[in-house]
Amino acid sequence: xxxxxxxxxxxxxxxxxxxxxxxxxxxxxxxxxxxxxxxxxxxxxxxxxxxxxxxxxxxxxxxxxxxxxxxxxxxxxxxxxxxxxxxxxxxxxxxxxxxxxxxxxxxxxxxxxxxxxxxxxxxxxxxxxxxxxxxxxxxxxxxxxxxxxxxxxxxxxxxxxxxxxxxxxxxxxxxxxxxxxxxxxxxxxxxxxxxxxxxxxxxxxxxxxxxxxxxxxxxxxxxxxxxxxxxxxxxxxxxxxxxxxxxxxxxxxxxxxxxxxxxxxxxxxxxxxxxxxxxxxxxxxxxxxxxxxxxxxxxxxxxxxxxxxxxxxxxxxxxxxxxxxxxxxxxxxxxxxxxxxxxxxxxxxxxxxxxxxxxxxxxxxxxxxxxxxxxx
Numbered sequence: 001x002x003x004x005x006x007x008x009x010x011x012x013x014x015x016x017x018x019x020x021x022x023x024x025x026x027x028x029x030x031x032x033x034x035x036x037x038x039x040x041x042x043x044x045x046x047x048x049x050x051x052x053x054x055x056x057x058x059x060x061x062x063x064x065x066x067x068x069x070x071x072x073x074x075x076x077x078x079x080x081x082x083x084x085x086x087x088x089x090x091x092x093x094x095x096x097x098x099x100x101x102x103x104x105x106x107x108x109x110x111x112x113x114x115x116x117x118x119x120x121x122x123x124x125x126x127x128x129x130x131x132x133x134x135x136x137x138x139x140x141x142x143x144x145x146x147x148x149x150x151x152x153x154x155x156x157x158x159x160x161x162x163x164x165x166x167x168x169x170x171x172x173x174x175x176x177x178x179x180x181x182x183x184x185x186x187x188x189x190x191x192x193x194x195x196x197x198x199x200x201x202x203x204x205x206x207x208x209x210x211x212x213x214x215x216x217x218x219x220x221x222x223x224x225x226x227x228x229x230x231x232x233x234x235x236x237x238x239x240x241x242x243x244x245x246x247x248x249x250x251x252x253x254x255x256x257x258x259x260x261x262x263x264x265x266x267x268x269x270x271x272x273x274x275x276x277x278x279x280x281x282x283x284x285x286x287x288x289x290x291x292x293x294x295x296x297x298x299x300x301x302x303x304x305x306x307x308x309x310x311x312x313x314x315x316x317x318x319x320x321x322x323x324x325x326x327x328x329x330x331x332x333x334x335x336x337x338x339x340x341x342x343x344x345x346x347x348x349x350x351x352x353x354x355x356x357x358x359x360x361x362x363x364x365x366x367x368x369x370x371x372x373x374x375x376x
Contacts, residue, residue, distance in 0.1 A: 008249045015242035015255075016262035022235045023099065024269045027091050029228035033221070035212075036088030037196060037205045042229060043236030044193040050237050051186045063183030070191060076166075076173040077191035083166040084192070085199060086159035094152035096270040097278040097286055100263045101141045102156045104134055104289040109164040111253050117168065120251065130295035137289030144281045171252035181248065185240045261293050 029039055054060045063069070090099055108131045114120040123131065142148070179187065200206045213220050221229065247255055267286060278286060 011242060011246045011249050012258050015239065015246040016258055017265075018235055018239040018242050019258075020262040020265040022232070022239055023096060023263075023266050024273075025228070025232045025235055026088070027096055027270075028273075029225075029232045030088065030091055032225040032228050034092070035205055035209055036092060037085070037200050037203060038209060039229060039232065040084050040088060040236075041193060041196040041200075043233050044189040044196065046233035047185060047189040047237040047240045048193060051182055051189070055182070060182050061180065062186050063179050065186065065190065069177070069179070070187060072177060073173065073187045074191060076170055077188055078195065079162065079166045079169050080188055081192045081195045081199075083159070083162040086155055086162050090152065090155040090159050093149065093155055095147070095278065096266060097141070097282065098145070098152060098156060099159075100266060101138050101286060101289055102160050103163070104263065104293055105138050105160055106164050106167060107131060107253060107257050107293060108135060109160070110167045113164065113168045114251070114253050118172070118252070120253070123253075126295070130292050133292030133295060134289050135292075137285045137287075137292055140285035141278065141282050141289065144279060144285060146279060167252050167255065171247055171255070181241065181245050184244045188244070189240060257293050261290065263290055263293075 026039075030036055033039055051060070051062055055062045087099070090102070111123050111127070111131060115122050142153075173184075177184075200209075209220065246258065250258070267283070267290070271283070
């Protein structure tokens, strides 16, 4: 296995573990701390402070916060917040199995959105068959859900729409904005933290929090609730990193399928620790849905035509090959640097004498990018 494949696999495994455990931990936290808006805000706060402090200590690098970039990222942050908002409310009114089923439906919608809006390759026949298996399992689960309520499934449909939009739109933002992974984590969580108070007032949750504080003598956390909230904050921080890193490494549809497959672990834990779970028939339909996710394979991407000469060096630099360039993760050349590269390309195409010596031109592209182009 090549180093790039190993790195990609590590990111996907890290995201899968965090995602599967976070669903159970959040259900545990909401059970003992029934304030989903405040819970997610504490997760955003933990991730924001964590990135900032680790950056100050030199353990990681993140892009500086600017309002211009924040304005560009704000729509993605709003969609992300809505996805988490509908997710937590779904967990309040339904069991984890219902959440998993609707989460499993997202590859079908994301595959359609990828093909229509992002010009991705059409799914293969095997891929399409797997999507139909996912849909069949979901329909079977809903038909056999004895705990069906209009409130729960209203939140489920809202979650399905927002999470599908988030999967595709965040992938677009990752591809278009010149931010590294930790920069995305910082912007996403900080902006979501700023949005949180708006929904506290819209949902009236702030009144419940104040009432609970007054009733408990100024204390909001019991020992079990404190442990559950702290654990959810830690995993929320970890999934922020693995989530954005995995989005950069794989396609939006493959990223979504990864989140579906890891629900096997969530199902096992949910059956073991909770008495509120689906019936045996519902669990079978749930497993069928997850098996459809396993059968789903990533669409084959269209290979780019190789180029030669100095232009190929530029393409290699875009891949951030550590053996040829020194580059802060996530950064690309500025417009001025691109002009200099074009000038070098024109120079390379000029005829030279047969006895000319090999000339090495060194182009320094800020920040910290060294690009070497050899002209003979």
